[in-house]
Amino acid sequence: MAELSATITGEKFAELVELISRLRAPGGCPWDREQTHESLKPMMLEEAYEVVEAIDEGDDEELIGELGDLLLQVVFHSEIATEENRFTVADVIERISAKMIRRHPHVFGEDTAQTAGEVLRNWEAIKEAELDAKGKRSDDGSMLDSVSTKLPAVMEAFQMTTKVSRVDFDWPDVPSVLEKLDEEVEELKQAVGSEQPNHQEVAGEVGDLLFVAVNVARLLGVDPESALKISNRKFRRRFRYIEDRLREQGRKPADSDHIEMDALWDEAKMKEKQATAVDG
Numbered sequence: 001m002a003e004l005s006a007t008i009t010g011e012k013f014a015e016l017v018e019l020i021s022r023l024r025a026p027g028g029c030p031w032d033r034e035q036t037h038e039s040l041k042p043m044m045l046e047e048a049y050e051v052v053e054a055i056d057e058g059d060d061e062e063l064i065g066e067l068g069d070l071l072l073q074v075v076f077h078s079e080i081a082t083e084e085n086r087f088t089v090a091d092v093i094e095r096i097s098a099k100m101i102r103r104h105p106h107v108f109g110e111d112t113a114q115t116a117g118e119v120l121r122n123w124e125a126i127k128e129a130e131l132d133a134k135g136k137r138s139d140d141g142s143m144l145d146s147v148s149t150k151l152p153a154v155m156e157a158f159q160m161t162t163k164v165s166r167v168d169f170d171w172p173d174v175p176s177v178l179e180k181l182d183e184e185v186e187e188l189k190q191a192v193g194s195e196q197p198n199h200q201e202v203a204g205e206v207g208d209l210l211f212v213a214v215n216v217a218r219l220l221g222v223d224p225e226s227a228l229k230i231s232n233r234k235f236r237r238r239f240r241y242i243e244d245r246l247r248e249q250g251r252k253p254a255d256s257d258h259i260e261m262d263a264l265w266d267e268a269k270m271k272e273k274q275a276t277a278v279d280g
Contacts, residue, residue, distance in 0.1 A: 016071070017089055020079045037077060044056045046071045056226050076120050102126065143167070154224050157214040165218075181216055184209040241268035 022237040023032040047070045054063040078089035101244035102124050106113035113119045124143065130228045169175040191197060208244065242264040246256055253261065 020075050124166050177215050181212045184212050238268040
């Protein structure tokens, strides 16, 4: 059964590769033929975020579609490289397969790892050895060099602290990081409450607060980017409720005040709780 599934998967993947090749070939799609690695970069990011959105929504049909869109990007970039005689999608697959085997010696080799923590520590050690072998790691380098500074700030903070946690540089537990969060709140209050608040100092304290909040999420096993997206959607939904209620009166938010809108916000919140209770 597994062999049949693998065969079908291989055939479907080959069909996708051939489809993209056809679109890029002379007589194919003018738009597809014009694309480059550079022009496709925004789409790669967008598709990755849309996959995350589908995961958050728990919609399998949507997730199938978004994963397909992301896979399309991988095949598209590989096709462009193939046309330039640089590499092929087969090289991409071979490279990631070899990496996964190399970094899982507890599965494919003689090593052992009983916990996820041991696996991650071994992973970091193997990465370091790989960099040494390639001559890409200097004596004064940092294990954080592999975390791109071009990432969104929340993702960068999450990845940096995840990486150093693998060498036991971390808060010991959730209460400890929550205590640090309280400490950062107090420091922000002091910075804001001074007689002449220094904007740069306040910005620094806000950054520290956000940084620790990211780590609260991490220690609780919550993806902070996804968590914030959920809160963003909640805000959109509740503010839309405010707009709809005001629209029924022929009014707009600019015609209201914060007291009325706060009351409508609470009303929206209550309706959501009631709907959740009914669904439960």
